[in-house]
Amino acid sequence: MSIPETHEEHPFNLIPELCRLFYSLGWATGTGGGISIRLDDKYYVAPSGVQKERIKPDDIFVLDANAKVVEMPRNKNVVKMSECTPLFFNAFTMRNAGACLHSHSKNAVLVTLLHKKEFRISHMEMIKGITNPILKKAMGFTNTLVVPIIENTNFESDLTASMAACMQAYPETNAVLVRRHGIYVWGDTWQRAKGMMECLDYLFGLSLQMKEFHIPLVMDD
Amino acid sequence: MSIPETHEEHPFNLIPELCRLFYSLGWATGTGGGISIRLDDKYYVAPSGVQKERIKPDDIFVLDANAKVVEMPRNKNVVKMSECTPLFFNAFTMRNAGACLHSHSKNAVLVTLLHKKEFRISHMEMIKGITNPILKKAMGFTNTLVVPIIENTNFESDLTASMAACMQAYPETNAVLVRRHGIYVWGDTWQRAKGMMECLDYLFGLSLQMKEFHIPLVMDD
Amino acid sequence: MSIPETHEEHPFNLIPELCRLFYSLGWATGTGGGISIRLDDKYYVAPSGVQKERIKPDDIFVLDANAKVVEMPRNKNVVKMSECTPLFFNAFTMRNAGACLHSHSKNAVLVTLLHKKEFRISHMEMIKGITNPILKKAMGFTNTLVVPIIENTNFESDLTASMAACMQAYPETNAVLVRRHGIYVWGDTWQRAKGMMECLDYLFGLSLQMKEFHIPLVMDD
Amino acid sequence: MSIPETHEEHPFNLIPELCRLFYSLGWATGTGGGISIRLDDKYYVAPSGVQKERIKPDDIFVLDANAKVVEMPRNKNVVKMSECTPLFFNAFTMRNAGACLHSHSKNAVLVTLLHKKEFRISHMEMIKGITNPILKKAMGFTNTLVVPIIENTNFESDLTASMAACMQAYPETNAVLVRRHGIYVWGDTWQRAKGMMECLDYLFGLSLQMKEFHIPLVMDD
Numbered sequence: 039m040s041i042p043e044t045h046e047e048h049p050f051n052l053i054p055e056l057c058r059l060f061y062s063l064g065w066a067t068g069t070g071g072g073i074s075i076r077l078d079d080k081y082y083v084a085p086s087g088v089q090k091e092r093i094k095p096d097d098i099f100v101l102d103a104n105a106k107v108v109e110m111p112r113n114k115n116v117v118k119m120s121e122c123t124p125l126f127f128n129a130f131t132m133r134n135a136g137a138c139l140h141s142h143s144k145n146a147v148l149v150t151l152l153h154k155k156e157f158r159i160s161h162m163e164m165i166k167g168i169t170n171p172i173l174k175k176a177m178g179f180t181n182t183l184v185v186p187i188i189e190n191t192n193f194e195s196d197l198t199a200s201m202a203a204c205m206q207a208y209p210e211t212n213a214v215l216v217r218r219h220g221i222y223v224w225g226d227t228w229q230r231a232k233g234m235m236e237c238l239d240y241l242f243g244l245s246l247q248m249k250e251f252h253i254p255l256v257m258d259d
Numbered sequence: 260m261s262i263p264e265t266h267e268e269h270p271f272n273l274i275p276e277l278c279r280l281f282y283s284l285g286w287a288t289g290t291g292g293g294i295s296i297r298l299d300d301k302y303y304v305a306p307s308g309v310q311k312e313r314i315k316p317d318d319i320f321v322l323d324a325n326a327k328v329v330e331m332p333r334n335k336n337v338v339k340m341s342e343c344t345p346l347f348f349n350a351f352t353m354r355n356a357g358a359c360l361h362s363h364s365k366n367a368v369l370v371t372l373l374h375k376k377e378f379r380i381s382h383m384e385m386i387k388g389i390t391n392p393i394l395k396k397a398m399g400f401t402n403t404l405v406v407p408i409i410e411n412t413n414f415e416s417d418l419t420a421s422m423a424a425c426m427q428a429y430p431e432t433n434a435v436l437v438r439r440h441g442i443y444v445w446g447d448t449w450q451r452a453k454g455m456m457e458c459l460d461y462l463f464g465l466s467l468q469m470k471e472f473h474i475p476l477v478m479d480d
Numbered sequence: 481m482s483i484p485e486t487h488e489e490h491p492f493n494l495i496p497e498l499c500r501l502f503y504s505l506g507w508a509t510g511t512g513g514g515i516s517i518r519l520d521d522k523y524y525v526a527p528s529g530v531q532k533e534r535i536k537p538d539d540i541f542v543l544d545a546n547a548k549v550v551e552m553p554r555n556k557n558v559v560k561m562s563e564c565t566p567l568f569f570n571a572f573t574m575r576n577a578g579a580c581l582h583s584h585s586k587n588a589v590l591v592t593l594l595h596k597k598e599f600r601i602s603h604m605e606m607i608k609g610i611t612n613p614i615l616k617k618a619m620g621f622t623n624t625l626v627v628p629i630i631e632n633t634n635f636e637s638d639l640t641a642s643m644a645a646c647m648q649a650y651p652e653t654n655a656v657l658v659r660r661h662g663i664y665v666w667g668d669t670w671q672r673a674k675g676m677m678e679c680l681d682y683l684f685g686l687s688l689q690m691k692e693f694h695i696p697l698v699m700d701d
Numbered sequence: 702m703s704i705p706e707t708h709e710e711h712p713f714n715l716i717p718e719l720c721r722l723f724y725s726l727g728w729a730t731g732t733g734g735g736i737s738i739r740l741d742d743k744y745y746v747a748p749s750g751v752q753k754e755r756i757k758p759d760d761i762f763v764l765d766a767n768a769k770v771v772e773m774p775r776n777k778n779v780v781k782m783s784e785c786t787p788l789f790f791n792a793f794t795m796r797n798a799g800a801c802l803h804s805h806s807k808n809a810v811l812v813t814l815l816h817k818k819e820f821r822i823s824h825m826e827m828i829k830g831i832t833n834p835i836l837k838k839a840m841g842f843t844n845t846l847v848v849p850i851i852e853n854t855n856f857e858s859d860l861t862a863s864m865a866a867c868m869q870a871y872p873e874t875n876a877v878l879v880r881r882h883g884i885y886v887w888g889d890t891w892q893r894a895k896g897m898m899e900c901l902d903y904l905f906g907l908s909l910q911m912k913e914f915h916i917p918l919v920m921d922d
Contacts, residue, residue, distance in 0.1 A: 692913070
């Protein structure tokens, strides 16, 4: 599935496009959030501390499977890649992901303030948009979706080990919430990762409104 | 009313455009939601499980009045049509609809959590945007709008029979809410279906804010 | 100030542009809302019952000062002008307005559910965006803005007399709220009318959040 | 770092672009809000009382370090510069800022209604997006962000002295909230000022939702 660099869905073009989308959704404001995509044996990562909605194809780093830079951005002013890179590689190496996405969505952050160890919800159509990576099939409407929550740290790279431990403890999850910070979501392809991010954010947002109306998030089957 | 395939309002072009709009309104995220439009004796349906906001004219299926595919999408990678198709055809066959729309709007889902069998509201200007299909005229400001709610199922196609039964029980409705899932809305034309979807979503959203302020949804005439 | 018809700020082009904006702000969904603009001695009015965000220059009616059509839309399919036209002409004839705008904003509707005869707010910077038409100067930060509320009717044209009576009773207002319906706002120019619509909608929205936090809307000077 | 006037990041082009963005975020509706950017030894300021989202390169004033106009807008109809100009120059002269931004965000206004002298929040990832100008480094996750609040006045220019006094009292702040009005944010570059505005608005919005859920804003370290 070789895609030419000029194609709109090559990571050089797709990452800037998705970053603009994420910015407009409030997931990547204030230089927060991030996107990494694998194509064949290369891993494409955005730079650190930049306005995500203004990233250009020339700003992207290319890494190999060992997270070693094999192509620096063509824009010579860009020297530092996203601090999320080790976290993205948790998904690439432990789950053979095709993409890993990171959002600072307020919905995700609020959910981590209202739930202790896990976010749980059942009986929602949008749960069907989540794939169970062990069973390799979509979750069902009556299933309980569980998203684990880890604690935040002062430095993003310090999250690497706890995210990895969480992924091992929760082999059926495609996502890890980080308390008072946001969420990491991955999938076999960027389409699946993005679709699951959208489903999760939708469910988080819905859960906040449900809480205001005193509606329980989990029902018996 | 023959429209050339290159025209912006031909279903090949209109379905992608409306899907982008629905995505931006939060009605079709995470590959959810859907749109089907009839033109002359052909029925145009989007593919299943794809990012709705990225659908292209070449991704659309063309069906006949018996819901049989008469033209596969020109994009050979697209092999499966929307799972909503039997539900869309409820509207086409039972109501002679020109379009049937499906949204996962959070407003619609929340309304199904707060109401048992029906959503009811009266004395709102936006009710005038709803046509009574029996009286064949617009509803009045003081009328009570009733939208029936059916229960969700694990598989979308399993909704077909209960949606049909609901449509028979509520001959004056243009819409069926599906609990913890979303809503189906249809109309004589895509313009009417879209207009009524907008009015309904507006009223659902308003009803949630009214509930927070303890304002009743239905008034005596 | 003659403006050629091809200019982006000629009403033929400006009305469609502002309708798209109003749609995106949620003020003109479901074919609701409306815009009318005067240029020299002509009055430009949008058609009735159409998707406001899809209006084109060829869909606009041109009227004279007596509200008589002097130019039909160039699009021959458009036969009926906005039902708001008599209400727009209240502003044109009683206040010599340059534009009159109508929105179905949920903020405006909710405000009419929470207040009886008038919406009142003081000590807000955005109040300075409102002009007092008697004093012919901007309101001050500590002034109390008063927006009167009239009752809705089954037919939009039936509002004409009560809106006119309200305008006479409130000579300092640039806007009339319609209960369970929306708001009419006018100004000397379309820029002023639009700016005041934005300020009012902002203040309505803010007032709803203030109510949730139990903060009074009006302070002593 | 000389940038040609035709470049998209020259202030002539950047100010209109950022004003459109701020309008779409609800920070600059009703002619409110404002943006000023320094490039080399020139200061670029938008006009007063205009629709911020429609500003064009020809509408921008150019000032020197003493806030004296050195180039009038090329659009001869524009005669008055933003009333925020003296406030912007507080940031330029007292902090050697590269840009100063002003927003009327509802989140900022609501925060000033809920807090007396200061807005405070801790243990949020987005706090890392704020630079401490004394320490010249990013704040940490567990740090308490403090944003001072000053009282609003009838005339914007009357805020100049109290904003300056506040900046002296709070040498570590990059922002001053104005009660019932909005916020001023500055930074070494326009990128930093914009990024911090986004982080602050995000934190203000989050704090309002936290208050609804009775979650304290500040935690012990």
